[in-house]
Amino acid sequence: MEAPTPNSGTIAAAAAPAGGALSILRLSGPTALKIALGFLRPRGKAELPPRRATLCDAVEPGGRAVPGALEKNASAPGTAGPAEHPIDEVVAIYYPGPNSATGEDLVEVSCHGSPYVVKRLLEAALALGARTAEPGEFTRRAFLSGRMDLSQAEAVAQLIRAKSSGAHRAALFQLQGGLSAELARIREPILDALVRVEANLDHPEEDIPSLSAQELQAALAAPAKLIADLAATFARGRILAEGARVCLAGRPNAGKSSLLNALLGRERAIVSAAPGTTRDTLEEEALISGAAAVLVDTAGLREEGDADEVEQAGMARTRAALSSCDLTVLVLDGGRAQTQDDERVRQEILGAAAHDGRPVVTVLNKSDLAGENPAVACDLRVSATKRTGLDALARLIAERLSADAPEPGRAAVTTLRHQEALLSAQGELALAARAPQERPSDWEDRVAFHLREALRELGSVTGQDAPDEVLAQIFSRFCVGK
Ligand SMILES: Nc1nc2c(ncn2[C@@H]2O[C@H](COP(=O)(O)OP(=O)(O)OP(=O)(O)O)[C@@H](O)[C@H]2O)c(=O)[nH]1
Ligand SMILES: [Mg+2]
Secondary structure, three states, X not given: OOOOOOOOOOEEXXXXXXXXXXXXXXXXXXXXXXXXXXXXXXXXXXXXXXXXXXXXXXXXXXXXXXXXXXXXXXXXXXXXXXXXOEEEEEEEEEEOOOOOOOOOOEEEEEEEOOHHHHXXXXXXXXXXXXXXXXXXXXXXXXXXOOOOOHHHHHHHHHHHHOOOHHHHHHHHHHHOOHHHHHHXXXXXXXXXXXXHHHHXXXXXXXXXXXXXXXXXXXXXXXXXXHHHHHHXXXXXXXHHHHOEEEEEEEOOOOOHHHHHHHHHOOOOOOOOOOOOOOOOOXXXXXXXXXXXXXXXXXXXXXXXXXXXXXXXXXXXXXXXXXXXXXXXXXXXXXXXXXXXXXXXXXXXXXXXXXXXXXXXXXXXEOOOOOOOOOOOOOOEEOEOOOOEXXXXXXXXXXXXXXXXXXXXXXXXXXXXXXXXXXXHHHHHHHHHHHXXXXXXXXXXXXXXXXXXXXXXXXXXXXXXXXXXXXXXXXXXXXXXXX
């Protein structure tokens, strides 16, 4: 048997999770139509007309008749062919390549959502010569056949994962080629500069106007600025795609775990009146005012000297969480007077956030306890146990997180792979711009080299020359059937 290599043969997979009312079986490849007609009997037709939803009986390939079942499919009197075991009544659509989602012949079969039916249909397709698709293989074929570039293919995965309106918007913009268009704008002047430098090198006698070192620097300033602007969207773009990390921190017993539970709407973390209850950091995904977030509960911070070994280890994790989050919620204990220790911890948390330019929301919790501490500076007063002020807190977190969110309709970088490519391209442009000073006598060679590298890095985002391992890594993160 032929080894299943990616991108060869006809593939089949369920494209919607079985268990809903409907499921979809997809077939893509050179023999998709032939295989489909091996187990589909279009009602009243011999063929599947292109791009038309056609009611079909799905049958066991090569099976024998079950009298009475699916009567309309029963062999007409006088026809000799064997009647067949029915599996389901389905609607099939045949999309001939190259104008299909994968760029190849594609057949989509909508069947009833029973996992058993889906399994039988898939088995029928496999028996007729299809093989099971690998994760992301349909999208990979769309990329390889030029239906979409790599950044658009990656956007398909992001769109499927999108849990919030911001994530959805960013993924859709990228899917529709927004990032690719921005990259094309950046590449153009670099390519232009490269052509002129290479003309100097290869055909100095020809009449292409040469590029002076000064002109080179001027020509590279614009794309360098565009790259820097695009790379600057990554901090927020990543938050959009993955959800912001929101860290709850403060003194022991301030009510951090209670607040986590209140924001989640369920008792996720252990709460107790004993200070030092939470030892390890704890993470949970949540929607905060419609924005995807990961809430992180932490061990309370206090004087190290008084803490035992486990508590100290917990505090070290708190500090690590604080330095890797996108927003800190500083939780103050409103149930008692503020002490010097409170002030010290508050300064530590505010200082860490200010150092990295991260937003902070300061809440005074336990506001139900006499509502005292009117003098304590905070953004708002909440009560985790009485569940007051929680909506305002969620709104404030979302507001501070989206203060510098990428504008709708503007390209944003949402994946580390793209960001790394942009930063490398930026580095190459800087090296190219410096080359004339560093090597006044033969800078053209050096510049051409760095410009080509910059273009290669930018091209890797859209997959213009992405190596196979990179493709394999990207598409393996998809689900089967996409
Ligand atoms: N009255 C009142 N009590 C609260 C409120 N929030 C928390 N508590 C109580 O305060 C105590 C400590 O709550 P936790 O949520 O465990 O506090 P924590 O900050 O996670 O504490 P550590 O994990 O030990 O750092 C518990 O007895 C809670 O019931 C509140 O809003 N009002
Ligand atoms: Mg706790």
